[in-house]
Amino acid sequence: MKNSSSNPEPEAKKDCPLCPRLVDYRHANQAEHPDWFNGAVPSFGQEDAEVLIVGLAPGVTGANRTGRPFTGDWAGDLLYATLAKFNLSDGQYDCRPDDGLNLKKVMITNAVRCVPPQNKPTPAEIKTCRPFLTARINALPQLKVILALGKIAHDSTIATLGLRLKDFPFGHANRHDIPPDDVLTRPPVMFDSYHCSRYNTNTRRLTPEMFEDVFAKICAELD
Template sequence: MNNSSDSNAEAKKNCQLCPRLVDYRHANRTEHPDWFNGAVPSFGQENAEVLIVGLAPGVTGANRTGRPFTGDWAGDLLYATLAKFNLSKGQYDRRTDDGLRLKKVMITNAVRCVPPQNKPTPAEIKTCRPFLTARLNTLPHLKVILALGKIAHDSTIAALGLRLKDYPFGHANRHDIPVDETMTRPPVIFDSYHCSRYNTNTRRLTPEMFENVFEKICAELN
């Protein structure tokens, strides 16, 4: 598994920063001691040109397996789409030992620990944001950020020190980041509705809509 291990960009597995999330992890650990049950690290390559930012680990997905978007429906759709656009190699199989590799892509989450009902509080999102900021700063070749859902979008905008009112979330929106002294070529941000089962079941997000965003991302890379 081509995980990143940068100490500033990754929370410790047994992170203690958010008491409610710690308690929820402990409850899951008691009920499912064989699950990962910790702060889930980013997955991908340090030379990533694309950073995909999700919301948080799913309780039976990444919280169980220890790899972002691995083990639930959201991952089924995301990894199938990455494969379709030649952004991964190997076969995704809902397991961390499936041999899957990403190609110049990294996947992370705005919140690294699983929240109850998949709903982190504003304080928990803010507390976890330094890890996202640090992760952004470790990717010198970054060209595109894909935010999956409004929480991921808002946290990414804040991590970049930008004002939310200037960068409204909307499916398939594209946002240019202004150049500053630390960026010779700042990445662009694309938005998508989150690839959750709820969004796909309600048709808020269809596979075709999701693929359309990746078409735009690939055009940006080229």
């Protein structure tokens, strides 16, 4: 695991200034929708989480609007329904950050904390945001499993762990054994999934059954 001393905090400030293009996009959204969250979206879940789910970035009308990862868009509908099915949440998901939903053993974060135009962060933006992911992983002492949703989340997580992509290829339901280092003496295992986006589910690249299969594997690791 790469050291996070350059940024010891696992969460970005809401008005994070690090990526000029994302700041400009955030300001444009603030002007058009002043009642939206419009900021770097913090992680959601338990500080003693055993599972960390890493997404790509907030959706412009999803987490960028609501301020909670995967809340208010199609991807969240599938993700939170699946968490409930596997008893990894309490309460009813209702697309709002104040719906009373609680996660069990789980935290959800994003590789990029601010919404990017067209949902496409640049490589520089992904790298700039990576210290937050590093610090987030380091701050979870009970972590057993990391789930990367999509290749960008996978690639950023592998880079965060100081590993080489060629040794840990992305693929749906792939399982990766992370070697120990001076920070992660008992490292988590890592799973991949296709992102639970509307496009992937509409095209059947990802079905609910495929998604649930990954979570069944994760729960087996926890047991």
